[in-house]
Amino acid sequence: MTPWQWVGVAAAAALFFWGVGAYNRLMSLRNAIGDAFVQLGSHLKERSEACDKLLAAVAPRLPSEQATFDALASAQAESQAAMQAARAKPWAPDPVGSLAVASALHAAALTRLLSLLDHQAELRSETEIDGLISELKLIERQRAFTRQVFNQAVAQYNEALHQFPTRVLANLYGFSEARSL
Secondary structure (H helix, E strand, O other), X not given: OOHHHHHHHHHHHHHHHHHHXXXXXXXXXXXXXXXXXXXXXXXXXXXXXXXXXHHHHHHHHOHHHHHHHXXXXXXXXXXXXXXXXXXXXXXXXXXXXXXXXHHHHHHHHHHHHHHHHHOOHHHHOOHHHHHHHHHHHHHHHHHHHHHHHHHHHHHHHHHHHHOOOXXXXXXXXOOOOOOOO
């Protein structure tokens, strides 16, 4: 082999290994999104269970507020369905976007219920209901933290995706931009 052929082989090998390294880096970052989503999903499930308990405790005592309870139950069902869809591919923008919308609707319905309970002093004085509200607020803080971790993982992935020269290979490998919550 001539020296120029050796240079060509070395350049081809360097490009190949760079491509493999870029692919592995993007896969590692995409897997980090999946890991962060698992934590977020567990907090969303805990929030759903806490909301179910709170609805079961409060609904019989406030029959005139059935519309508020129905709105929360509906938002909760939509949020759970969106979470199941996003669980398969948490780096895909469409299911995560649907989850973001469903989560916002759930938060609005939950805020409405908590506001309603703030005006019901006799219910808030009951230890069971006050405990459920405290548990729900704790879960919301934990969920906010895991959502931040998820969004940071998405930001790192998207940043790596847009860096040159990895951006050149991203389309070839089938990587697309992820969406944060």
